[in-house]
Amino acid sequence: MQDLFTDTPLRQRRFCGIVALGLARWLAVLAMLCILCAQQAQSAEAADAHILFINSYHPGYSWSDGIEEGFRERLNVSGKKIELSIEYLDSRRFPYGAQTEPLAQAMEAKYTNYRPSLIVVSDNAAFDFVIQHRTRLFAELPIVFCGYNNFRPDVIQHISDITGINEEIAIEDTVAMALKVHPQTRTLAFIVSTGEASSKRIGEVAEESVFPKLRERFDVVVMKDASVAQIRQRLAGLPKETVLFLSGQATDQGAGRALTPAENGRLITAISPFPAYTFWDFHLKEGVIGGHIITGPEQGRTAADLALRVLDGTSVNDIPVIMTTPTRDIFDYRVMERFGVRPADLPAGAHIIHQPFSLWDSYRWQIIGIVTLLIAETVLIGLLLQIARDRRRALTALAQERAQLEHRVAERTKELQQANTKMALLSITDGLTGLANRRHFDEVLESEYARLRYSGLPLSLIILDVDYFKLFNDTYGHVSGDDCLRRIAAVLTSLVHCTPNLAARYGGEELAIILPETELQAATVLAERIRSGIEQQAIPHKASCVSHYVTVSLGVITVVPTALSVAAEAVKLADAQLYQAKANGRNRVVALDARPHQGG
Ligand SMILES: Nc1nc2c(ncn2[C@@H]2O[C@H](COP(=O)(O)OP(=O)(O)OP(=O)(O)O)[C@@H](O)[C@H]2O)c(=O)[nH]1
Known part of the structure; x- marks a missing residue:
């Protein structure tokens, strides 16, 4: 039999073993918890997709901002966790033409190991850039484009995995609408430019398919690649029944950069004695009277819808390019006033900006309802008063008649009593x-x-x-x-x-x-x-x-x-x-x- 007190080192060893085992268990549980948390954190951070959005222009440029806003808005409501990288080519302020290698190198450095699952490009410059460098930078990645001016299917006949939305200004529709608003119009003046590929394309399309038809009925004046001063001079010689269309830019330059379209619109409308129509929302609020407006947010929303379909598994090749560009009739009330145009002159459903608050316009039906109600109430009160008056008169007449009747009855009674008395007297006399x-x-x-x-x-x-x-x-x-x-x-x-x-x-x-x-x-x-x-x-x-x-x-x-x-x-x-x-x-x-x- 072992003496318990003589075996102390053994018991100490056993005790240490139990403690170590317990600790090991706790550590194992702790390690598992850490792994689980890490996994959870990893899965929380993992995105459903990574989209690289390449913008032709720069942040702060309202057209680009509008597209981006519409794009983000639609992604946000999609319920998907999408990581969005945005690159700005800034091609409007710094036109680089085909010299895009530095940009390509910068993007290669960023996205070679951080590969997106889809490329979205807005406007022509980004489209051209991606197509130019696709093999090297974005091979086999699906592409969704938007804001591509006057898109024609042959542009992508040799390009696969691409779809998008056409941005085509509705010159004919806008001219027709302007003619309805200004029925006296004799001269149609167009500003066109060839500085940018998109503007050049618009000018070419207009010259091919729109101007010839218009020339049959109107004097068509085309001011191509003109400066503001030249435009002013030209407009000064035109009759007062002229309408101007901003389908291109003036050639003037800003300090070290090209003028933005908004600046262009502001400068031209400032010198124009005629109402100026536009096709894009970035000209709104800059002095144009209005037009069939293509809006950036709508382009962005439509592009996001296409991107989401691709991310959901639809082959991009099965999604046709959307050719019909959504537009909206928008007018500027301040400019309308300047040219004597009333809201009633506008096409039905036209949206008017800068319109002063009008109680009548805002609450027309409520006002009509209340006034109708008041009139009905007044008529009702009048009728009730009339009825009450008639009733009072009838009651008075009735009371008078009753009094007369009572008087007559009293008289008759008296006569009867007298007759009775007389008869009674006679009967005893x-x-x-x-x-x-x-x-x-x-x-x-x-x-x-x-x-x-x-x-x-x-x-x-x-x-x-x-x-x-x-x-x-x-x-x-x-x-x-x-x-x-x-x-x-x-x-x-x-x-x-x-x-x-x-x-x-x-x-x-x-x-x-x-x-x-x-x-x-x-x-x-x-x-x-x-x-x-x-x-x-x-x-x-x-x-x-x-x-x-x-x-x-x-x-x-x-x-x-x-x-x-x-x-x-x-x-x-x-x-x-x-x-x-x-x-x-x-x-x-x-x-x-x-x-x-x-x-x-
Ligand atoms: N004119 C007139 N005569 C009447 C009326 N009533 C009665 N007489 C008459 O009165 C008369 C009464 O006559 P008598 O009863 O005979 O009496 P008398 O002639 O008065 O004589 P005494 O009574 O005895 O004094 C009659 O001739 C009746 O015709 C009347 O109402 N009118």
Whole structure:
């Protein structure tokens, strides 16, 4: 058995071995992580493709910048990771013609070991350079070109793996458009130049296929390779109905370099008394009025589309050259104003730059919409007001009509009430004398009797009869008899006050008076007054046996209505007193107090 304490070096060795093994494991894991990270970093940096973009001109030259901008824009949205190298030949400022060897050497030094997968060239100088040095620098690499002026297929008939987009100015279309804008035009002036291959080619094409046709209808003035001063002199001699086309450059030089097209455009438009048309966007904003404009960004975008197709695997030989150059009608408002051209004179869809903000142009439909809405609202409000006014008028008329109607109804009601009252009065009035009739007499007597029945109050009754009235009729006639009765009734009316007293024609020549709550004495006094009143009328009655005048006899009684007594008894008693008056000699009053325990 081993002593644990005597074997220390062995245990130390074992312990060191375990530690070393652990460390080795950690180091291995660490190394693997580093490799993974490195791989990841490498894959993150790896690009899908490397494009060498060779520009004929220089940065800051707006045409080139436009192409580059359009090219980058399309690559950025492609989703591809593309490494882009850009070379500028600067051939406009420093035309080198065929002396491109130094440039080729510089590029050879850069791209021999940093080989691109695709070459893109913009404009003719870069195209010519790449074709010239292709075998040495870019053998077998596909080429996409853009901005190549007046491209013709025979240019690449011996070149493989190449496609691109033609840049061809639309001289005829631009002239046609200018003629529509300036219909009075008689002279067409063109500036052409041969300094650059592209400009020279444009001039040649124009001379071959465009100018001959135009000369049939217009004076065509071609200023070839002229300086600004020469152009000024030439333009001064042209009629005012002239339009100028900047299809080439002036020959003037800047300090140590050629003038840029923008500078050319600025100088020429400054001296031109005529509207100047262009074909490229780099002349815009330099004083030209407008034109069918080829734009750099559109060239760049189209070239990028072609390049992306190649990178996606399409054989460049299967992609035909795009011959139709996209253009856009663009005009400069400031120059239009100078030459009296209105937006309405321009072709439909023309884009105008430098146009001052016009609320109407910017928000025409919104304004029309709002104004229409306001008008509709105003009309609606007007209609509503009109309706409200009509309604108010109708209500007023209705109220007036209602008031008139109510007034008429009230009048009719009043008339009806009056008629009813009159009828009611007539129904209780005796037609001859105007006194109450017999029916009314009976009703009042019954009601007064009933009223006084439990009161203990007296009720007096007077019955009056004309003395010898038959003789009166016989003597004076029945009409006089009626008149006599009316006069007697009038005496009663004057002496007998109304309610609750009532004078009535009891029948024939007999009259009666109801005197509720009247003592016998008062009734007798009244009867006497009536008698004498009638006598005082002095109505002649020569047939009377008691007087020369009409007289009356009156019977008066006073009763106290009781539960047992009836009105008819009172009448009978009064009639008896009248009979007694007749019997006593007529023209007198006979009274009887018919109350119990009262003397007659
Ligand atoms: N003109 C006229 N005569 C009337 C009317 N009513 C009744 N008489 C007449 O009155 C007369 C009453 O006559 P009588 O009853 O005989 O009584 P009298 O001649 O008045 O004699 P005494 O009553 O006894 O005094 C009759 O001749 C009736 O025709 C009337 O309304 N008009």
